[in-house]
Amino acid sequence: MNYKNISFGFLILYILFFHFMESYSNSLVQVGTYFLALPLVAFWFFETLVNKKLNFYKLSYVGFVYCLYMLFTCIWSNYIDYSIDYFFRFFSVFLLYIIINDLVSNLDRVFKVIYAYVLGVLPIGINALLNVFSGITYQDLSNRYSADGFDPNNFGIILNITTIFVYILIFNKKINILFGFLSVCLLSFLILSTGSRASLGIFLLGLILVLSLFTWRKPLFLPIFMIGFLVFGYFLFDFIPANSLERAFSGVNVEDESRFMFWKQIVASVDGIRFIFGHGIGTVVPYFGYNAHNTFVSNFFEGGFIAFILWFVFIFSHYLNIVYFYIKTKNVILVLFFIAFLAMLGGLFTLNWEFRKDLFILLSTSILLSKFLFFSKKE
Numbered sequence: 001m002n003y004k005n006i007s008f009g010f011l012i013l014y015i016l017f018f019h020f021m022e023s024y025s026n027s028l029v030q031v032g033t034y035f036l037a038l039p040l041v042a043f044w045f046f047e048t049l050v051n052k053k054l055n056f057y058k059l060s061y062v063g064f065v066y067c068l069y070m071l072f073t074c075i076w077s078n079y080i081d082y083s084i085d086y087f088f089r090f091f092s093v094f095l096l097y098i099i100i101n102d103l104v105s106n107l108d109r110v111f112k113v114i115y116a117y118v119l120g121v122l123p124i125g126i127n128a129l130l131n132v133f134s135g136i137t138y139q140d141l142s143n144r145y146s147a148d149g150f151d152p153n154n155f156g157i158i159l160n161i162t163t164i165f166v167y168i169l170i171f172n173k174k175i176n177i178l179f180g181f182l183s184v185c186l187l188s189f190l191i192l193s194t195g196s197r198a199s200l201g202i203f204l205l206g207l208i209l210v211l212s213l214f215t216w217r218k219p220l221f222l223p224i225f226m227i228g229f230l231v232f233g234y235f236l237f238d239f240i241p242a243n244s245l246e247r248a249f250s251g252v253n254v255e256d257e258s259r260f261m262f263w264k265q266i267v268a269s270v271d272g273i274r275f276i277f278g279h280g281i282g283t284v285v286p287y288f289g290y291n292a293h294n295t296f297v298s299n300f301f302e303g304g305f306i307a308f309i310l311w312f313v314f315i316f317s318h319y320l321n322i323v324y325f326y327i328k329t330k331n332v333i334l335v336l337f338f339i340a341f342l343a344m345l346g347g348l349f350t351l352n353w354e355f356r357k358d359l360f361i362l363l364s365t366s367i368l369l370s371k372f373l374f375f376s377k378k379e
Contacts, residue, residue, distance in 0.1 A: 003105040004047040010040040015116040023149030066310040077280025086282025097360035107372035121162040145193040156196035160343035202343040278304035325370035
């Protein structure tokens with residue numbers, strides 16, 4: 001189906017290169033990603049006018065209402081410059097979500113988007129690998145490594161999403177199995193080197209599921225995989241510093257406790273009429289000097305109970321959508337995708353992922369993959 005081919009080509013280019021461009025344009029105004037986005041948006045808008053068609057899914061309506069409401073909160077914000085800037089940051093990633101939902105019109109395009117995401121992450125993965133080999137840690141922390149321009153927590157979640165995407169491509173024979181195997185080995189090494197406990201847990205969960213599924217289908221797969229993994233790991237994993245592994249396998253620390261206290265402080269400052277309507281989008285930083293590192297806490301402070309509910313419904317309706325279509329199709333690919341969603345929880349509950357493109361790429365592909373797998377089963 002030749003549906004908006006030019007726009008789809010620019011979408012693939014965008015997904016291929018946005019991680020790389022972000023890592024070297026890590027300023028407030030990320031010029032690199034804007035250069036990628038402008039032709040995509042321009043051609044998409046033009047082709048939409050020509051075709052007089054827009055694919056818009058029910059799950060998008062709540063997000064659209066949320067977007068309008070957060071624009072409305074700028075009216076009562078005491079920091080209007082922050083609010084306008086933060087609104088347009090959110091609007092840009094939500095627009096990407098709308099564009100993906102429109103352009104990805106069949107299952108083959110879903111796999112192309114997933115493949116483009118994987119190929120886009122691998123170069124920054126190689127950059128992180130060079131940092132490990134060179135002993136270049138993140139902000140001089142002795143036990144944490146990452147790619148340039150990415151903190152270890154964000155990077156760990158991106159690596160987990162990429163790993164799940166590689167599994168999905170392997171299961172659907174959309175990627176060379178040797179290339180997929182080497183990619184998983186590299187990604188697992190990098191996940192450990194970030195020192196992220198949540199990322200390690202999600203990775204192990206996904207690995208156990210994949211090994212179980214492959215072994216059930218092809219009993220010889222498990223010993224072959226384990227031998228290859230151990231041989232590869234012997235040469236590569238020796239480079240991971242012991243303190244990175246120690247942090248990855250450790251429990252809750254002082255940093256986690258201070259974060260909980262900060263969340264309590266933010267929530268306690270939402271009272272009176274602010275409980276309903278909040279202080280205005282983007283106002284956590286000017287009020288407290290730091291990001292909330294929790295999308296639900298920041299939404300409650302900035303948009304009140306209304307924004308909290310809208311954001312909660314928008315996010316978790318996508319989780320329910322995956323569960324619903326798994327019940328309908330019994331397709332294990334959706335189980336793998338749900339694990340990617342579990343990885344995403346780290347970004348939602350401990351980071352500021354309401355502005356990350358990765359979140360909206362994952363949300364949109366979850367809708368599309370579920371829909372097209374369901375239709376393919378009916379056929």
